[in-house]
Amino acid sequence: MRPFFSKAIAMALFVLIPAFASATALDQLKSFSTNARSAKGEFSQGQVKGGDKARITNLASGTFIFSRPGKFIWTYKKPYEQVLQADGVNLYIYDKDLNQVTVKKLGNALGSSPAAILFGSNDLEKSFKLRNAGAHGGYEWVEAIPKTKDTPFEKINIGMKNGMPEAMELYDSLGQLSLIKFTKFTKNPPVSASTFKFVTPKGADVFRN
Known part of the structure; x- marks a missing residue:
């Protein structure tokens, strides 16, 4: 790369870094929701037990991989293999061990769920009451309280860092x-519509809800 372009990129990065540093967590979340048309990555999750210890x-x-609105593939690899996949119309839940597929209408299923924050439309304030919730654990947090009572979650905290959601705390x-x-x-990342077309595994039992 020619030195001129290297300097130009470096200058651009220095311009962007203060912007993220000064933006509130809520500003970062709204920007992500508006500008992230698709995304992919890896996740780990677990249940928090105990207090100080x-x-x-x-x-x-x-x-995971997603394309807004309502298209995603969320793949569990450990401790067992399971796939949650949505094509914008239906949600498919595939359990590899059982070789079983459950199909549900997506409809408003995302609603006020954690998935809506990542995969849904960019109108988060339609489904959540949002506010900045301070910093801890290396993240700036947004508190999201579902406006509907038809959800198992009391609140969802989203940990933002450098303009990206890097953590979620789910309080049920x-x-x-x-x-x-x-x-x-x-x-x-470039994502084609065919990526989210669910193909029923050979011999799988299919149940529709």
Whole structure:
């Protein structure tokens, strides 16, 4: 790369870094929601147990890819293989061990769920009450409280860093806390519509709800 272009890119990065540093977590989330038409990456999740000596249990991990609105593939690879896939119309849940597919109408299923924040439309304030919730754990947090009561979650905290959602804290109605962390997050990779077309595995039992 020629020195001129190297200097130009470096200058552009120095311009962007203060912008993220000064933007609130809520500003970063809204910008991500508006500008991230697609994304892919890896995730890990678990349930937080205990207080001062908190530990993570029920660990799971896998990969994800999405294209707004309502198209995604969320793949669990550990501890067992399961795929949640949506084509914008239907949601397919495939359990590899059972070789079983459950099909549901997507409809408003995303609603006020954590998935809506990543995969839904960019109108987050239609479904959530949003506010900045300070910093901890290396992230700037946004608190999202669902406006509808028809959801298992009391609130969802989104951890923002450098303009990207890198963590989620999910507080359910039973007082349980789950933590999701995202890595290798790539914004706006090229994604074709056919990527999200679900193909039923050979011999799988299919159930429609």
